Amino acid sequence: MAEVHGEQSFWRKYIFSIDHKIIGIQYGITALFFLLFGFILMMIMRWQLAYPEQPVPIIGWLLGEEGILLPEVYNSLGAMHGTIMVFLGIVPLSVGAFGNYFVPLQIGAPDMTFPKLNMASYWFYFLGGIVMLASFFVPGGAANSGWTSYPPLAVIATMGQTMWLVGMVFLITSSLLGAVNFITTIIQLRVKGLTWMRLPFFVWSQLVTAFLLLLAFPPLEAAGVMQLMDRLAGTSFFLPSGLVVSGQVLEVTGGGSPLLWQHLFWFLAHPEVYVLILPAMGIVAEVLATNIRKPLWGYRAMVYSAVFLGFMSFIVWAHHMFLTGMGTTLSGFFQTTTMIISIPSVIILTAFLLSLWGGSIRFTTPMLFALGFIPMFGLGGLTGLPLGLAPADIHLHDTYYVIAHFHYMVAPGTIFALFAGVYHWFPKITGRRMNETLGKIHFWGSFVCMNGIFMPMFAQGMAGISRRLWDGGISYQFAQDAGVLWSNELISISAWVLFLFQIPFVYNLIRSIKGGEIVDDNPWEATTLEWAAPSPPPHGNFTEPLTVYRPAYEYSVPGAVKDFLPQHQPEEG
Amino acid sequence: METIPYTVTPREDTGLINAKLGIWLFLASEVMLFGGLFSAYIFLRLGAVSWPEGSSILNVPIGTFNTLVLIGSSVTMVLSWAALAEKRFDRFRLYLGLTMLLSLLFLVVKGFEYSEKFSHHLYPASSSFMAIYFTLTGLHALHIIGGLVVNGYLWGPGSKMWASDPERFTNRVEIAGLYWHFVDLVWIFLFPVLYLL
Ligand code: HEM
Numbered sequence: 001m002a003e004v005h006g007e008q009s010f011w012r013k014y015i016f017s018i019d020h021k022i023i024g025i026q027y028g029i030t031a032l033f034f035l036l037f038g039f040i041l042m043m044i045m046r047w048q049l050a051y052p053e054q055p056v057p058i059i060g061w062l063l064g065e066e067g068i069l070l071p072e073v074y075n076s077l078g079a080m081h082g083t084i085m086v087f088l089g090i091v092p093l094s095v096g097a098f099g100n101y102f103v104p105l106q107i108g109a110p111d112m113t114f115p116k117l118n119m120a121s122y123w124f125y126f127l128g129g130i131v132m133l134a135s136f137f138v139p140g141g142a143a144n145s146g147w148t149s150y151p152p153l154a155v156i157a158t159m160g161q162t163m164w165l166v167g168m169v170f171l172i173t174s175s176l177l178g179a180v181n182f183i184t185t186i187i188q189l190r191v192k193g194l195t196w197m198r199l200p201f202f203v204w205s206q207l208v209t210a211f212l213l214l215l216a217f218p219p220l221e222a223a224g225v226m227q228l229m230d231r232l233a234g235t236s237f238f239l240p241s242g243l244v245v246s247g248q249v250l251e252v253t254g255g256g257s258p259l260l261w262q263h264l265f266w267f268l269a270h271p272e273v274y275v276l277i278l279p280a281m282g283i284v285a286e287v288l289a290t291n292i293r294k295p296l297w298g299y300r301a302m303v304y305s306a307v308f309l310g311f312m313s314f315i316v317w318a319h320h321m322f323l324t325g326m327g328t329t330l331s332g333f334f335q336t337t338t339m340i341i342s343i344p345s346v347i348i349l350t351a352f353l354l355s356l357w358g359g360s361i362r363f364t365t366p367m368l369f370a371l372g373f374i375p376m377f378g379l380g381g382l383t384g385l386p387l388g389l390a391p392a393d394i395h396l397h398d399t400y401y402v403i404a405h406f407h408y409m410v411a412p413g414t415i416f417a418l419f420a421g422v423y424h425w426f427p428k429i430t431g432r433r434m435n436e437t438l439g440k441i442h443f444w445g446s447f448v449c450m451n452g453i454f455m456p457m458f459a460q461g462m463a464g465i466s467r468r469l470w471d472g473g474i475s476y477q478f479a480q481d482a483g484v485l486w487s488n489e490l491i492s493i494s495a496w497v498l499f500l501f502q503i504p505f506v507y508n509l510i511r512s513i514k515g516g517e518i519v520d521d522n523p524w525e526a527t528t529l530e531w532a533a534p535s536p537p538p539h540g541n542f543t544e545p546l547t548v549y550r551p552a553y554e555y556s557v558p559g560a561v562k563d564f565l566p567q568h569q570p571e572e573g
Numbered sequence: 574m575e576t577i578p579y580t581v582t583p584r585e586d587t588g589l590i591n592a593k594l595g596i597w598l599f600l601a602s603e604v605m606l607f608g609g610l611f612s613a614y615i616f617l618r619l620g621a622v623s624w625p626e627g628s629s630i631l632n633v634p635i636g637t638f639n640t641l642v643l644i645g646s647s648v649t650m651v652l653s654w655a656a657l658a659e660k661r662f663d664r665f666r667l668y669l670g671l672t673m674l675l676s677l678l679f680l681v682v683k684g685f686e687y688s689e690k691f692s693h694h695l696y697p698a699s700s701s702f703m704a705i706y707f708t709l710t711g712l713h714a715l716h717i718i719g720g721l722v723v724n725g726y727l728w729g730p731g732s733k734m735w736a737s738d739p740e741r742f743t744n745r746v747e748i749a750g751l752y753w754h755f756v757d758l759v760w761i762f763l764f765p766v767l768y769l770l
Pocket residue numbers: 148273274276277319320338339341342345380381382384385386387388389393396397398402405406409410414
């Protein structure tokens with residue numbers, strides 16, 4: 001029994017743990033669950049798009065007597081898909097799970113600076129998740145005004161929207177606690193010799209991310225409070241005077257502005273997209289460096305780019321609002337900043353590509369996912385440029401083109417990076433390696449399906465098909481001649497097949513915990529500090545004090561005995 | 574198990590203890606929170622057809638009184654910390670107790686102001702001005718309550734730490750003080766913006 005040796009009780013150890021590694025795992029499991037859940041919501045929606053108004057198989061009985069996905073339910077699923085994927089899936093997995101587990105390890109620290117806040121951060125996240133899930137069961141269903149919750153629609157929407165706002169307040173609190181913790185940890189707890197330019201790129205990416213979360217989320221919280229006031233206290237922050245709903249003038253004070261919400265929302269949500277991508281870049285950098293067996297090309301440039309990205313991401317938000325009738329001066333400003341912000345992304349991408357040059361690449365499963373990330377991220381980035389230019393965006397805004405753009409960033413982009421991270425770090429967490437064959441099936445299947453889903457959406461969007469519509473509305477009539485409607489079926493089938501290709505992953509993940517091949521502490525022969533700890537690392541992480549002697553990626557150093565020099569290893573003797 | 578360093582002594586290259594850095598970061602995010610609301614205020618006011626003068630609706634003398642109360646509480650907060658630095662625990666208790674009393678006084682006056690507004694049928698829904706007034710001051714009042722809870726803890730059960738780890742306890746009081754000064758500062762912005770402009 002755990003208690004016998006004066007150890008922590010079961011509850012302290014696994015449930016209300018203050019160990020960053022346990023909290024990381026809690027975050028990881030919860031976030032994976034939400035990713036799956038959000039994906040299922042989307043698979044249901046894709047049925048309606050492929051086979052409109054036909055009964056949904058398997059889960060149709062949940063949707064009412066005829067098993068048809070009704071428009072109002074479709075709207076709920078769409079809004080919650082976006083919310084869950086972004087705020088409950090990807091960020092908690094990349095920051096809460098990977099960040100929590102590996103930032104302290106990579107900087108040689110025994111834990112986070114504030115372990116109790118760390119625990120609180122998880123539980124706020126958990127509560128936020130519960131509120132979001134519970135909102136499906138209130139009258140009118142879950143929030144149905146999009147993940148962007150634009151007023152006036154969101155203000156007059158059903159009760160699910162109130163739940164959404166309350167859930168967001170919990171999630172924002174959680175990320176605030178996390179962000180404070182990450183920044184202080186990285187600044188204060190770097191082990192002796194670990195100077196800024198010796199930090200693994202992953203740590204840098206988490207540092208910039210934490211600053212974005214710290215400073216961009218509060219304005220959304222402010223906006224959320226105002227929307228709550230609008231809904232509950234009858235204020236009109238976001239409601240203009242003389243608003244007509246269903247043919248009747250709404251009885252409100254008026255005088256508010258829906259645009260105010262958009263500004264506050266995108267002031268968060270643009271930095272948020274970098275929150276979605278930066279940790280992914282960090283993971284890819286680690287996996288690449290380990291598997292090309294040479295130092296990353298342009299490490300310094302990458303670091304400066306990440307920091308610059310962080311700053312710039314605060315002044316581009318209105319590129320999501322070109323269609324709101326802003327003047328040319330304003331739109332000129334935001335077009336310019338948007339073009340500028342794409343430069344550091346391109347630098348990082350180029351650094352990844354050039355790093356491959358002349359490497360002796362090990363094509364492991366994590367490496368495949370990291371390699372897959374590069375072109376997918378490239379496509380997503382390139383297709384963002386036309387969106388950043390108002391003349392093109394006026395045509396493309398709110399079409400499936402935008403959906404394709406950002407999903408190339410986050411789905412085959414970030415999610416692939418997260419898979420790479422799972423396969424790469426699994427041996428550290430469990431002392432065992434995941435199965436390579438299953439991993440490769442998972443990669444190739446996912447790679448093909450992801451493109452099957454999102455590639456056709458570019459064409460659909462350019463043909464003018466609006467996003468978010470249950471039946472395509474009038475946009476289907478425009479698109480008739482362009483010959484892009486047939487691909488709805490292709491997209492949906494790709495999505496369902498993508499689901500099938502996640503089965504080997506889940507199986508592999510669960511089976512390998514007990515049945516994977518047992519490996520030593522540094523199975524990939526990597527250089528960064530997490531590999532200096534035992535697998536799994538004990539409470540307190542390292543068995544002996546560490547000192548860092550060298551940069552993060554000293555692979556294939558000429559004259560060295562082995563092809564890698566761990567950061568904590570003194571001069572070759 | 575290794576313990577976490579720099580909880581009491583500062584790290585050499587940064588010159589900071591962890592909690593000090595933590596509170597500054599937290600306050601930075603608070604600046605963004607109130608900044609978001611302030612910019613909403615500006616946005617709504619610029620777009621409004623007409624905007625009332627604050628002093629025509631709100632009670633300036635009462636607001637001024639409350640401003641002085643909060644400034645006073647900031648002073649006693651500093652004194653309580655200074656008392657700890659001089660190892661005078663009794664004085665610490667006295668000054669922190671005063672800080673809490675003053676913050677309670679602030680809340681009571683605020684509550685009185687609110688109920689006066691309600692009795693004149695002025696609610697958040699009455700106008701954009703009232704909406705932003707109630708939202709900003711309400712959020713600020715929540716921060717005061719938060720500070721009361723923290724200070725109450727340090728005054729009561731938390732003060733046991735003075736016996737076991739006085740240095741760390743002094744740090745805690747300093748950090749609670751930083752938060753308290755921030756809450757005070759927010760009010761010093763709120764007051765002229767809402768009551769005078
Ligand atoms: C590389 C430079 C990038 C540029 C120039 C760019 C540009 C844009 C623009 C202008 C829009 C607005 C389109 C519209 O609504 O009409 C947009 C939407 C979006 N972008 Fe990007 N983007 C870039 C990178 C990213 C990254 C890295 C991510 C996230 C991982 C991302 C995620 C999104 C999302 C989620 C939306 C849609 C939000 C919504 O309306 O629901 N973008 N992008």
